[in-house]
Amino acid sequence: MTCILVDDQASARAIIRRLCDSEADLEVIGEFENAIEALRCLNKETVDVAFLDIHMPGFTGFDFMETIRHPLKVVLITSDDQFALESYGYAPVVDYLVKPISPERFAKAVEKIRQQLGPFRKSDVSIPEPRSEQDLFVNIDRRLVKISLNHILFIEAKGDYILVKTDQKDIRVHTTLKSILEKLPEDQFLKIHRSFIINIHSIVDIEDNSVLIGKNVIPISRANRPELLKRINLL
Amino acid sequence: MEKPNLEYLDALAGTDQAFRDRIIDILKSELHTERSAYQKALADENWNVARGFAHKLKHKIGILGMQAGHRLAARHEEALRQEDVSLSADFEAILEQLETFLQTLRV
Missing domain, CATH: 3.40.50.2300 (Response regulator)
Structure with a gap:
């Protein structure tokens, strides 16, 4: 303490x-x-x-x-x-x-x-400030559905829609990667491939050409790899 | 008659002579400064300021083990709120006793 x-x-x-x-x-x-x-x-x-x-x-x-x-x-x-x-x-x-x-x-x-x-001492753990931007509302079948940003693992472009993969479910949204990227906090999300945005906090490991998130292997484009390495806490 | 003592500080210091010396040094300096400021405020009839310094001095009276003195200091502090200086002489006697006691201690 x-x-x-x-x-x-x-x-x-x-x-x-x-x-x-x-x-x-x-x-x-x-x-x-x-x-x-x-x-x-x-x-x-x-x-x-x-x-x-x-x-x-x-x-x-x-x-x-x-x-x-x-x-x-x-x-x-x-x-x-x-x-x-x-x-x-x-x-x-x-x-x-x-x-x-x-x-x-x-x-x-x-x-x-x-x-x-108790176990939650400010000096022992970092508690993020509550932020309203930690939720994103997406329009699905005329309903605004809330997605907690911390639960998003990655987002994949699928032709005329995107698939938001969370740790609980997959959500299909009619928009583009570019549009959703503008709504996401830069310090947490990164586009690592023309078809993928990832939640940096969800990365399990990184190989030469891919990252593992959950059980999903996501490709990294050569151009985006240096930026990803800059953004992680690398020893 | 009650006398100042180092029981509290000795218990706190244990075998740490450096701490003991340092705290006595601080007490000597603080007591002298605060006593002078208290006396000046009293002479100027600046009761609030005098009461503030009486409060600080009360802390030192307690540290140096004078329990009856501490109670008198508390009454004096409260009396000063009413501009009542009837306990000033008794309070001053305690301060004199403390200062003399601290001067006898080698640091």
Whole structure:
């Protein structure tokens, strides 16, 4: 798990960092003496949890939580217990620690974070941003049928129609490869042959003149092979 | 009479002398700076600022194991909200005690 520490007092940050260092799966990727700097960090880094002081001059911990848009877990840290009830009105708050924090109490807070994050830690997996373009609606017999782009394996030109091969079914659409290619995200789909567009994420392996997608062998034209090799994460 | 101690920091540091030295160094510096700022705000009758520094100082009183002092600091902080300075002298005595204690520590 990755975390940031936000506290305007150096002594508090040093102590919290010390407590973090005692948790093997907790990595501190930044310390900030004000919440504005911490917000900037969230725009650049993948952070699972913030250990956040409430009392900071200007922009408080509560202000910070009202501003964040990231799915961040927050452990509030303060010298007062009077804000405990208020703090739980904020969705990101997992726990509330009163200074000076005992190592045992800190460990309990970290365990709560582990339970809430489960296996889906932002720092461990890349979760794609929800995008409306991830679906494509095609006209089939006067019905607009939704196709999830992530389910498309490849698309084949078949004379006056195209065949959209998904991992669940084949869909026949009266259009051209050129037309559908314009509607597909460039980073995911590539035309590798005059009759084939493939979903790059579905490739199983690549040989000299073909790619394997599912159980289908798709030809690659010599002219398109260099572009395909550029687009894959090649070791 | 309650005295400051390093029980909390020693438990945190374990055998890590470098951490112990570093945190004491930070506390010395922060305490001095925050105490001066608190005194100035109090003299200027800038209650909100004084309350903010009293809050920061309360944290250090807690770290250095003064539980009764921590409770007094909390009451003082709250009193400052009402522009009530009746606990100022007691609070100042705690700060003096802390600063003297930290000065005796070699880093």
